[in-house]
Amino acid sequence: MRHNHIVKKLSILGTTEIRGLDLSEPLDDELIAEIKDLWNKSGGMLVFRNQHLTSQQHIDFSRQFGIPFGSPEGVPMQDTVSRYLHPDHPELYCVSNKVDKKGVPKGRKGAGTYWHSDVSFREEPAAASILYAKQIPSVGGDTLFADGTAAYEDLSQAMKDLLAPLYALHDFAVAAATQYTNPFVINDDLDGANKALHPVIRTHVDTGRKSIFVNPGQTSHLDGFDQAESDALLKFLYEHMTQPKYIFRQIWQEHDLAMWDNRTMMHFAIDNYGDDPRYLERVTLMGERPV
Ligand SMILES: [Fe+2]
Helix, strand or coil: CCCCCEEEECCCCCCEEEECCCCCCCCCHHHHHHHHHHHHHCCCEEEECCCCCCHHHHHHHHHCCCCECCCCCCCCCCHHHHHHEECCEEEEEEEECCECCCCCECCECCCCCCCECCCCCCCCCEEEEEEEEEECCCCCCCEEEEEHHHHHHCCCHHHHHHHCCCEEEEEHHHHHHHHCCHHHCCHHHHCHHHEEEEECEEECCCCCCEEECCCCCCEEEECCCCHHHHHHHHHHHHHHHCCHHHEEEECCCCCCEEEEECCCEEEEECCCCCCCCCEEEEEEEECCCCC
């Protein structure tokens, strides 16, 4: 590579760490292509260490890879999370247990403490999420990632054949019922725009690889099945996907910028750090309709 950065595999599934790259400046086309290629080869998980970015630079970096939710050309995420957006940058979703002097939360506390894929309940769910750790607790606060591609590839051919034609309903109401305090759920979010039927097995637009695309946090059921039938099949898939061999554990370092692919992975933020301050900002890139 022309740039002097160091690329290191963090897991056998491909997860990759990059050091020595400064993302605060615009990247040339060649480097953008290299990062995309590396991202795809990593199974959708890159961790850039030691980044020193303003919120605007984080957004500018992200825009080189797609259109963020909440940007002028993009659509907003669900209204329920609007209270956690950065006051000056609607592209930034803030994740934090901190409050300001008036007691107003600086971000969503306990965000993503369940297995999910960001914004999977939209007709066009998220592609990348690009999360920047500005302040991390002294211990805890790791994020788990489950690789839906490796998990798919290990299924028997009979199970692959069974799953191939199936669709699942993804519905924000599933997350709203279990993850959000009732007064803060905006009722309009429970209407049409935050429900979508997606193939259970989706094919990545760049790599052509197939991944399991259901998650317990936001998938309500398999289309056409009785609830009990659906529950049994989904339970198998969730248990299969979350076996330790498919998990990458991101142990955050301050100034990490992690870029993951919601099309190939689901993730789980571990809430085990109490009041130890934690503050991260996320840009979420809009993706295509799953096929
Ligand atoms: Fe998330």
